[in-house]
Amino acid sequence: MLEGQPRTFYLRHYYLIELDQSKIALLDALRDKHQQSSSDRRVQIQVLQGDCNIIIPELLARRPISDHEATFCLLDQRTFECHWSTVETLARYKKSGHKIELFYFLPNSWLPRAVSRTKNVERLRRWWGRDDFDAFLHLSQAKRCSTFCERLKTELGYTHVLPFPILERAHGRRIMYYMIHATDHPAAPTLMTYAYNTAVHPLPSEEQFLLALERINDAKPDL
Numbered sequence: 450m451l452e453g454q455p456r457t458f459y460l461r462h463y464y465l466i467e468l469d470q471s472k473i474a475l476l477d478a479l480r481d482k483h484q485q486s487s488s489d490r491r492v493q494i495q496v497l498q499g500d501c502n503i504i505i506p507e508l509l510a511r512r513p514i515s516d517h518e519a520t521f522c523l524l525d526q527r528t529f530e531c532h533w534s535t536v537e538t539l540a541r542y543k544k545s546g547h548k549i550e551l552f553y554f555l556p557n558s559w560l561p562r563a564v565s566r567t568k569n570v571e572r573l574r575r576w577w578g579r580d581d582f583d584a585f586l587h588l589s590q591a592k593r594c595s596t597f598c599e600r601l602k603t604e605l606g607y608t609h610v611l612p613f614p615i616l617e618r619a620h621g622r623r624i625m626y627y628m629i630h631a632t633d634h635p636a637a638p639t640l641m642t643y644a645y646n647t648a649v650h651p652l653p654s655e656e657q658f659l660l661a662l663e664r665i666n667d668a669k670p671d672l
């Protein structure tokens with residue numbers, strides 16, 4: 450994200466949050482490299498070590514971002530590290546202007562296995578943010594995706610919510626996860642679709658993607 454931003458959506462303040470202390474040196478190096486090479490002195494990058502579910506609410510409580518600053522939050526979780534309450538805090542932050550845009554990683558093909566290995570039920574509850582996480586986890590893959598997207602719309606007020614499938618590299622058949630883009634900016638879905646089509650190689654075949662979309666559209670959220 451630090452490289453190649455479109456001019457229409459230029460970000461100047463970055464917060465890179467990582468729980469694992471051993472990865473912080475790499476992020477510090479990335480920050481230093483970018484700041485040395487960037488000609489724009491207004492770009493500020495902060496590396497923060499800790500749990501994003503604690504850091505994000507604490508950070509936002511200090512109101513560091515103005516309501517009119519374009520803001521994008523990549524929630525790049527592996528499985529269910531990001532609590533629903535954190536997503537909610539981000540979605541409700543702006544009092545006017547456009548909401549903080551979200552790019553949320555929803556695990557798909559490996560989710561059932563990850564859940565079956567989890568003994569910590571409280572972790573699942575915090576991730577889903579409600580007691581009916583078990584019903585959600587038993588939905589079909591397509592319904593999980595559409596239900597999650599619908600929740601971002603109805604509960605958190607995002608106008609446009611689009612799931613972008615990421616297929617497994619080896620055979621390109623299974624959808625490993627969805628990158629779910631949530632925004633209320635009318636131009637943002639087009640930009641994100643362009644970025645996805647440019648960045649994802651190989652692209653899913655048209656047949657695969659249309660089939661996936663059809664399944665998402667047909668699937669009625671059960672929750």
Ligand SMILES: C[S@@+](CC[C@H](N)C(=O)[O-])C[C@H]1O[C@@H](n2cnc3c(N)ncnc32)[C@H](O)[C@@H]1O
Nearest residue numbers: 466467468469472499500501502525526527530
């Ligand atoms: C899928 S990786 C993505 C890392 C990075 N975005 C990248 O592209 O290399 C998920 C990262 O989240 C970190 N992580 C896990 N739980 C976290 C939490 N509660 N708060 C912040 N980071 C967390 C992990 O240590 C891991 O480095």
